[in-house]
Amino acid sequence: MNAVEMIGITKRFPGIVANDNIHLTVKKGEIHALLGENGAGKSTLMNILFGLYQPDEGEIRIHEKKVTITGPTMANKLGIGMVHQHFMLVQPFTVTENIILGDERTSSGFIDYKKAEQEIQKLSDQYGLKVNPRAKIADISVGMQQRVEILKTLYRGAEIIIFDEPTAVLTPQEIDELMAIMRNLVKEGKTIIFITHKLKEIMSVCDRVTIIRRGKVIDTVNVADTNENQLAALMVGREVSFEVIKEEAKPTRTVLEVKNLVVEDQRGVPVVNGLDLEVRAGEIVGIAGVDGNGQSELIEAITGLMPIKQGKISLNGKNVAHLKADKGTRARRITEAGVGHIPEDRHKRGLVLDFGINENMVLQNYYQSPFSKGWTIQYDEVNKYANRLIEEFDVRTPSHETLARSLSGGNQQKAIIAREIDRNPDLLIAAQPTRGLDVGAIEFIHRRIVEHRDKGKAVLLVSFELDEILKLSDRIAVIYEGKIIGWVDPKTTTEEELGLLMAGRAKKEGQ
Incomplete structure (x- = not known):
């Protein structure tokens, strides 16, 4: 029996056909x-199935x-989450409170929180979600927050569950746990539609895959009958290399030097604790570590987004640990000193979502020539610059004036990367x-x-993807409990x- 059939689905937005006569059977x-590239139309199709479009x-x-x-409420009634x-x-x-929001069930005119907690605990146990119904969302991990979202759909009786890029913000361990949860859901009779571009995950957990390219269905194949290379070629329309081709690094002078750095969280607890690090021009230094070992705080300290308790941060020989923000913020001073920053959270740190792509492309230098004259933004120059980056980095957008929040997550990421790399930071x-x-x-x-490394620039790479760390890095530093x-x-x-090493086993001398 088919759980879902979408027949001849077409959806147009100004300047773009997001879905073009799509047929999908689940x-x-x-x-x-x-499966599809960033902006291929996957999320749009599922937003139609969920009633958002x-x-x-x-x-x-x-x-x-x-x-x-007609809307998400109707989708819920039809068993779609x-x-x-x-x-x-x-x-x-x-x-x-989050799970019952909008679906509050009352007893004698009052919300019966105890009964709701019991039902949520029962669902959590049944599907192996291990969620505490009384925990505050602000106090739990990203992976646990995702489980709350899954519980929201189950609480509303979902039989068909759509996962939209569910692993994009998860650590490798959380991804493995999510795959196990998805298998449990199917064992309990649920149907899952999994929007992704991660080929390993498809090969690991999926039965069939439909490939969408630029709004059209290319093919639907059994996972057992294909492989990652074939799926990648179907997705992008050409052969894709999974290897990083690079020559031996030729490092020269020290660009970044961090000495005995201590950064405290809001409770006064050290999260970076006496850390030493050096990155030279002409090399990529990768930082490997389990999430939550001080990576985020290290980056925010270097970029001026977080105060430093003690220690030294030198850029090109100049200590910027305690730069005075006499002209703009400390973060701006560090940016002007030659630092580019692709942040881990593109929404909080990378973009102003209600600005156009053109305005986001000049967030770091809008006040400089040629983008500014006196107090006036020169939009002709801004738009010309934005259009060049959009084309060069293949940012899929109807227009340079399109709001950043309207783009797919992948295209938002490409816009940030374009902006930061094009500034040619040291x-x-x-x-x-x-x-x-996507691949x-x-x-x-x-x-x-x-290429940025080969121009004689320094690159500090922080990633939870071990493949990425191993392929891109010239040297790898392992961080654990705030120290290398x-x-x-x-x-x-x-x-x-x-x-x-990531689990805390120190490397012995001579190894």
Whole structure:
């Protein structure tokens, strides 16, 4: 039996056909992947299935009955739930309060929180989600927040669950746990549609995969009958290299030097604790570590976004640890000193979502010539610059004036990378640079990072993707509990050695 049939679905936006006569069939009880490049139309199609958009043409059948899905409430009534890429949770609320929000069940005119907690605990146990119903969202990890989103759909009776790029913000361990949860859901009779561009995950957990390219279905194949190379070629329309081609590094002078750095969190607890680090011109230094060991705070300290308790941060020989913000913020002073920053959270740190792509492209230098004259922004120059970067970095957008929030996550990421690399900084800090990107875009971004190194620039790479760290880095520093506890050579190390170091086993002398 078919759980979902989408027949001849077409959806147009100004300047773009997002879905072009798409046919999709999902069988009951399967995990069906939707694979495509950034901006291919995957999320748009699923937003139509969930009722967030209305199709311009086509029809939808749920369990072989024709339906009209007017909104998410109607989708919920039809047994369709959606776990969004960017979670829709209220941070100060508890898990239970978030799950029942909009579906509050009352007893004698009052919300029965105890009964709701019991039901949520039962669902959590049934599907192996291990969520505490009383925990506050602000106090739990990103991976746990995603489980809350899954529980929201189950609480509302979802039989068909859409996962929109669910692993984009998860650590490798959380990804493995999510794959196990998805298998449990299917065992319990659920049907899953999995929007992704991560080929390993498709091969690991999916039954069938439909490939979409520029709004059109290219093919639907059984996962057992294909491989990663074939899927990559179908997705981007050409052969894709999974290797990073680069010559031996030729490092020269020290660009970044960090000595005995201590950074405290809001409670006064050291999260970076006596850290030493050096990055030279002409090399890529990768930082490997389990999430939460001080990576984010290290980056924010270097870029001026977080205060420093003690220690030294030198850029090109100048200590910038305590720069006075007499002209603009300390972060701006550090940017002007030659630092580019691809942040790990593109929404919080990378973009102003309600600005156009053109305005976002000049966030770091809008006040400089040729983008500014006196107090006036020169929009002709801004637009010319933005259009060049949009074309060069293949940012899929209807216009340079399109709001950043309207772009797919991958195209938002490409816009940030374009802005930071084009500024040609002496030190490029790349935190999770390919998060949310498809294999074709990853190949392109890796090449641009290597080219930046080969210009004699320094690159500090922070990534939870061990493949990325091993392929791109010239040297790898392992961070644990706020300190660098070991250095390894990517040409000779193994994932096992890295894993042991990341778990806190210090590297012995001579090894």
